[in-house]
Amino acid sequence: MDRILIVEDDFAMLETCAQVLARAGFEVRTAGSGREALEVLQASAFDVVLTDLRMPEVSGLDVLRAAKHSDPETVVILITAFPTVDTAVEALKQGAADYLLKPFSTEQLRDAVRQALDKRRAKEEYGFLRSQARRAFTPGGLIGRSEAMLRLFDELRKAAAVDAGVLLVGESGTGKELAARCIHESSARAGRPFVALNCAAIPETLLEGEMFGHEAGAFTDARKSRAGLLEQANGGTLLLDELCEMTPPLQAKLLRALEEGKVRRVGGSDPIEFDVRFIASTNRDVRRELREQRLRADLYYRIAVIEIHVPPLRERKEDVPLLAAHFLEEYSRAYGRTFEGFTRAATDCLTRYDWPGNVRELRNTIERAVTYGKGPLVEVEDLPAAVQAAGQEEDEVDFHRWKERTLERLEKEFLTRALRENDGNVTHTARALGIHRSTLQRMMRKHGISGGS
Structure with missing residues (x-):
């Protein structure tokens, strides 16, 4: 109260x-x-x-x-x-x-108090979420505290401990490249090159030269020799993003290079040794690609020693407020704007929406809100129409029951763990979280957590 x-x-x-x-x-x-x-x-x-x-x-x-x-x-x-x-x-x-x-009027009095309290709660929750986001980072930049992301982090740690090939499967915008970076930066190859090649972004006629390199005179305008990405990634990790976009003939050449550990530049004859860990990603249905022979089975079995599913944002909605706070801080700084959080209605819209574009769409939505919004809080009106519409769905009781059961449980667990790490000292815990002592005490009262010193 x-x-x-x-x-x-x-x-x-x-x-x-x-x-x-x-x-x-x-x-x-x-x-x-x-x-x-x-x-x-x-x-x-x-x-x-x-x-x-x-x-x-x-x-x-x-x-x-x-x-x-x-x-x-x-x-x-x-x-x-x-x-x-x-x-x-x-x-x-x-x-x-x-x-x-x-x-x-009495109504004006009640509204003034409630609105002022709502603004303060939004500001405090934003500060607390930013603190959680900083602690929820993986080495590659992934953020999450949901069960789906904790499972993903565990799989990424296991993959980092060995040097086998990895296939990351997931929808567009879920953060597959960040997952690949997490594996690289947590592995024995950390500190060495991490090279990403988007197979869908480069025309087929140029992809071979990009990957294998070329010698001078190999084709028109090839005035000097150039090392390909396999050589540039030597000692480190090469991410083949959207692997299924690569044509089967080029897949065959890649497979040969993988098996030999050697690459021949376009227009060259001498093999060049390389030592690279391969990670591939795709947003396609891998089993269908194999059946329809758009993905070579021999290349698949060579790369996909470990296969990891990166979950879509709709399967980890409890991470939406955390990610939104992280992006709000990032874009407020980038655009020189002052934002102190989200209104409760805006947070509900963000959490209810299904995010077909996943984290990439959420990032775009928050950037748009920072450029359009007046501040200091992100309002419902600052969000795209599709996101606003999600907040008008009529499952109010079920949504708030889920919110209390999931988001507030995660918040309480985070608070309890932070207090434990600081031996129950409220002042030290608040300092570690980057929030005011009184804010921490209010959150402790909210969750029924007994105070320390």
């Missing part, structure tokens, strides 16, 4: 505000003067401070400064019947969340 301190020297106004907010489900404490409020703030912490601006001796601005000194994350709302530009600017500089102009 959120705790609110109401500071007002008009007793009738003080009682009315207290009754309205108590009926709205808040825990309310009152102070009849600014001086009394300073004493209360020294002894207790509050989520919201609602204070009159004009009071004798100790003003609302004095209460604002004291509340922010006690806890920078406290939401402070000022009440006044005499607004001025100078006062408003000073209040915003000091960190006031909102102004309420007298007279105001």
